[in-house]
Amino acid sequence: MSNTSRAVYDTLAGIGRALGNGHRLELLERLAQTEAPVETLAQATGLSLANASQHLQHLRRAGLVTARREGRQMYYRLTDERIVTLMGLMREIAESNLAEMERLVGQLFGGSDADEALEPMSREALAQALAQREVTLLDVRTREEYGAGHLPGAINIPMDQLEQMLDRLPRDQEIVAYCRGPYCVLSHEAVRLLQRQGFRVRRYEEGYPEWKAAGLPTD
Amino acid sequence: MSNTSRAVYDTLAGIGRALGNGHRLELLERLAQTEAPVETLAQATGLSLANASQHLQHLRRAGLVTARREGRQMYYRLTDERIVTLMGLMREIAESNLAEMERLVGQLFGGSDADEALEPMSREALAQALAQREVTLLDVRTREEYGAGHLPGAINIPMDQLEQMLDRLPRDQEIVAYCRGPYCVLSHEAVRLLQRQGFRVRRYEEGYPEWKAAGLPTD
């Protein structure tokens, strides 16, 4: 092994280290929705401001995010769409090879009843159903996240308002709910709520960032 | 953020940490060629036996490799083909976003002269050229690596014997050389040597593990 190739692996390992912390993964997932200033990110992840700032700079040194000043705020954003794909692959590998992961995901989503009965929808199936206008898409993220980009034609009803706005949803067509990504629980909650109310509803198994990273159209 | 979802991110981060060390990345790359016992891996990477063993166990805890005893040797192997894809993605992201990476890769391969003149061949282009029998494939890895799997129809001439065995290569067809992966220098050296000798020769830009991980046929 030459000295240079050692240096190549070390540089590459820098990316690994950046991905080697749960808080940083959360920050990346949040950034996959849309760029955001430090304070917003700190709140979203429950980190102190200084700590969030330092994690973000760690990510910046690894080349995964960039920062841009706007007034007195620093907006951070992912440098590369492929980072979403990268995290998705890590997830797939973890889910198929770590028993621990299976247990946790079960615990996160298993919560209750029949919502397992209906298979979640894959990206491909959803793309096809959308093309044929067979389903109504429901985005249960916040208004801001929706505003920054969403699947084509999706209706936005943030999860905490869903119960009050059931009249905006069709009863004669299947509804597909989605949120931030595979570990976001909002769409699970939405499905449970809507099923109780008698709607025909399923989940899209990923989320907005994965859809976008796959190169599919967004609004 | 729920407690469980925090635990999910931490578990995922375990994979990141495992990828967060240059020596471990080297071990993974070596394992992408074929399974191997600890001592072989230690030699290939220049690590002490104990140190290699500990890195391997780190990888095992992260679910990236598994071990199997055979006599007095422990054979380690990748648990999942997708790990090759994961490392490939890290590489792509690093190359497009880190100036440092560009510099190092240039230094690793730029070495000399005209070998840049000919574009390396992409996986797709190579697959097509093979299907049409337009090229002769040359595998310059060791006999063992070749024996554990290689691209369909490839001739094996380890790099250190290439100069003595030029008569086994055709002068009337383009040759495509490949080795262990994108950072392996053997195929670069092969191309340089063969070009000096008047052969028509190019590189396949990745290597055996990437070809295999992409689901393409191997021998």
Place this chain on the structure above:
DNA sequence: TCAATAGTCAAATGTTCAATTGAGTATTTG
């Protein structure tokens, strides 16, 4: 059964990392 081989484990060392605290900086607003 004894020696040799191939690896793992435990302890010890120096290094890097994560989080907190408090001070410092850039930008806007009154």
Place this chain on the structure above:
DNA sequence: CAAATACTCAATTGAACATTTGACTATTGA
């Protein structure tokens, strides 16, 4: 220009990592 906002930076503390060394364990072969 002064105060407020939104960060960033430096210093500190305890935890986790990487490496070496030497002891320990499992398997084989004489």
